[in-house]
Amino acid sequence: RKEVEQDPGPFNVPEGATVAFNCTYSNSASQSFFWYRQDCRKEPKLLMSVYSSGNEDGRFTAQLNRASQYISLLIRDSKLSDSATYLCVVPEGGTGRRALTFGSGTRLQVQP
Amino acid sequence: EAQVTQNPRYLITVTGKKLTVTCSQNMNHEYMSWYRQDPGLGLRQIYYSMNVEVTDKGDVPEGYKVSRKEKRNFPLILESPSPNQTSLYFCASSLSRTGGHQPQHFGDGTRLSIL
Numbered sequence: 001r002k003e004v005e006q007d008p009g010p011f012n013v014p015e016g017a018t019v020a021f022n023c024t025y026s027n028s029a030s031q032s033f034f035w036y037r038q039d040c041r042k043e044p045k046l047l048m049s050v051y052s053s054g055n056e057d058g059r060f061t062a063q064l065n066r067a068s069q070y071i072s073l074l075i076r077d078s079k080l081s082d083s084a085t086y087l088c089v090v091p092e093g094g095t096g097r098r099a100l101t102f103g104s105g106t107r108l109q110v111q112p
Numbered sequence: 113e114a115q116v117t118q119n120p121r122y123l124i125t126v127t128g129k130k131l132t133v134t135c136s137q138n139m140n141h142e143y144m145s146w147y148r149q150d151p152g153l154g155l156r157q158i159y160y161s162m163n164v165e166v167t168d169k170g171d172v173p174e175g176y177k178v179s180r181k182e183k184r185n186f187p188l189i190l191e192s193p194s195p196n197q198t199s200l201y202f203c204a205s206s207l208s209r210t211g212g213h214q215p216q217h218f219g220d221g222t223r224l225s226i227l
Binding site: 004034042049 | 145147152153155200218220221223
């Protein structure tokens with residue numbers, strides 16, 4: 001099993017739709033999690049941090065299920081500008097050498 | 113402005129010709145790291161550094177070297193580049209020495225093509 005798994009997509013949705021991505025992880029010691037957004041050929045940028053059961057920021061909601069070892073990202077009222085690849089990022093627990101493990105990303109395409 | 117700066121942004125070179133990609137951050141961050149990104153594989157860590165003169169291997173260190181002589185700089189060195197090192201490279205930094213518990217700030221990326 002990969003350490004961090006994401007559905008690669010692409011998810012093609014119309015403007016205004018609600019879309020959700022899941023990410024499963026294998027390291028049960030991980031305590032904090034991140035969602036990054038990456039536009040084509042650009043650097044990843046932090047979208048949300050998830051330190052407890054969940055986090056909400058405007059149209060974006062991230063939820064964590066420690067028992068099942070997955071995190072999800074919900075985007076409501078999708079905008080054209082939300083089109084990007086969304087990376088799930090799981091830190092290694094404690095002071096582990098690798099620090100962060102990145103998923104391969106889920107591509108979202110919002111259509112007019 | 114807080115940033116991570118990589119140079120060059122693009123480089124096409126030939127097998128065996130040593131090259132260095134520089135990375136500099138102005139945020140006084142303890143932790144710095146290099147990643148490569150390849151289609152379908154996501155970002156993979158090459159090397160990381162938790163402080164000056166402290167470096168360690170990531171997931172894919174073969175063929176690469178790094179140094180951390182100053183806090184702000186973390187160059188990536190390819191002593192004898194090969195075509196399988198053609199990739200998009202990102203440098204990142206984080207305030208936390210452990211690197212994993214705080215978000216990382218990424219540079220703009222360096223696209224390397226080794227012919």
